Amino acid sequence: MGIVVVAAGRGERAGASKDGPKQYRTIGGRPVIVHTLEKFASWELACHIVVVIHPDDEALFAKVAGLVQSGVPIDAVHGGATRQQSVLVGLRHLRGNDLSHVLIHDAVRPFFDHALLDRIAGALLAGVPAVLPAMPVADTLKRADLDGTVLDTVSRSHLYAAQTPQSFAFEPILAAHEKAAAANLADFTDDAAIAEWAGIPVRIVEGLADNAKLTVKRDIAMADSRLSGQTLPDVRTGNGYDVHQLEAGDGVTLCGVFIPHDQKLKGHSDADVALHALTDALLATCGAGDIGDHFPPSDPQWKGAPSRIFIEHAAKIVRERGGTIMNADVSLIAEAPKVGPHRDEMRSKLSEFLGITIDRCSVKATTNETIGFVGRREGIAAIATATVVYRSI
Template sequence: MHQKQPAIGIVVVAAGRGERAGASEEGPKQYRTIGGKPVIAHTLEKFASWELSRHIVVVIHPDDEVLFAKAASQVQSGAPIDAVHGGSTRQQSVLAGLHHLRSKNLTHVLIHDAVRPFFDHTLLDRIASLLSEGVPAILPAMPVADTLKRADLDGTVLDTVPRTQLYAAQTPQSFAFEPILAAHEKAASANLTDFTDDAAIAEWAGIPVRIVEGLADNVKLTVKRDIAMADSRLSGQALPDVRTGNGYDVHQLEPGDGVTLCGVFIPHDQKLKGHSDADVALHALTDALLATCGAGDIGDHFPPSDPQWKGAPSRIFIEHAAKIVRERGGTIMNADVSLIAEAPKVGPHRDAMRAKLSEFLGISIDRCSVKATTNETIGFVGRREGIAAIATATVVYRET
């Protein structure tokens, strides 16, 4: 079924004073310079250049009009950007932004902290896909990796808090427009002001909130050191940590009714022999991803001796590898698969395969490549005894 394209507005919250970042002649932390531009300019550029942004409203402090105008002038043209004054709390500021967007004929809204400049269009696309499926509220979040302790007032540890099912919330938090506006208005009418984020208001209002995998880099710039590190990152003072991984796999062909390659089933008079669904392409790409962070290979994580993986779809393996990469601070930039087979023909299915890779990896389809060639009737591939795959993955890792 064709999914209707959502009409998305953006609320960027930028009315805070940022005391923890210390005083600066540049003003509050959202106007501090990183990589030659104010933090908020980097944030706005990401939204303004996103093809699904319909309208952007920035909620600012009344004292910051000049600072905001200067920052906004550095944003390349894209979605229209307005500014409105916020309130004394973040909650009041968000409501002001929602009221401004009320007349813009929007179906959905993304609410984002101005001081989170390191998100990307891939995350926004994942959110938009879920919104278009009818999910009413989406929270990007990362599983908590640190050990958590509960302590009393004097700092004595009381116990260790299990990390299972605990997540660190990020923004943009994203909602169907009318329900979140109604929830904010209801909270304001009830004089409830202690919600820590918009997802908490949605939960209170009975709106189901779905977690989507966030980004390790999508951190909030809070203290002075955060801003200095962000400036160093964007100013090119450190080489980007770009890693490339390679993977190779081969599976034997036997009589059957078809093969699965890159998650796409192709009818054929043979099938691939293997413990799982024998998707040779995804197996090679899984190894390529794991190689970028030294995480072993597919056999280490999914041993063929384990009966639970018998007949398993290989999307489980590739999504597991992508999760490991992201948990270790990686952003997948590109995936390339070359298939070596005499038959079946891959060309008619190439775009479907690329779409599957895009779905499994959570990256845009233009970053997914599938190619095929024969072996000119030479060797086991040429004799139609098997299919081989070579895969390459490119991942950029954050500084540690």
């Protein structure tokens, strides 16, 4: 996939600095743009990066480019007078590289992660032509007149705050930008708006609470404080435990994987004891109650429901509260069926449900040495641990 990083802005709202525009200012000992470029350069699906810079910033960019560790080509081109024009320059530069998709990102959004990029890529590779990472609007919205008098309260239902990288099938978004330029339309606020205007369907995927744009001087100071270790990292660990009774049946579902067996787990939903325990572990990291608070077993709508609904809901709550899921570990306690042959598929499912890489997902199993209800094959138990890092600024 191609990457266009837009870095031609002047950043007047961030104030003057000897380091130049805000994308070249230092946070955590390195320029903002270096953090951004290295995040893309270390992503396994990135194959070509083009950085669109201001003509006056050639020396600045040449200096920081040497700090970027990258195994993929990184080119610099001069941008235009507006962001829209700069993006078109970047897209034109990538033309001819046989790219299927392109991600367009603001240089001054350094706090994204590979999990977000993987969510975007998953949608693109599934055939979605345009993908917009976004977060539901959490603040109450007011409409006011010119003198600041409130006219009414705007419902925030179905409203989202757009982020980048906004990502597209390459040829359609290039054609849409060319068409807008030919029509002298220059008032689009982002690339998704151009796609909408061109009739390209845009799909929202869950963004990242940390993925904020560094706009004013205070944003840069807070980012520097965060990366310089002046604040303690907010690392939280949650634990979850669940058990379900076994009864005669044709198989059990564990970590989202159905395993044929001569018994099944009894429960209101699909009784996936592993996902239930992990759901509680995630909710525990932000004090959001437990699975029963969100999905009461007395509610008939959850009868037979797949437990991926529960785990994805918990992951969404964590992200909305500023958390980044770092690790998920599940221990299954059962005499049967054998978990080992299905472990990798279970880890893959956890990776999919949580939006994290598979190396951050662990599934283990042990027996109870024929002791107790587990030993008598009356039930299966699960213990889960989740590690989440929350924003400290």
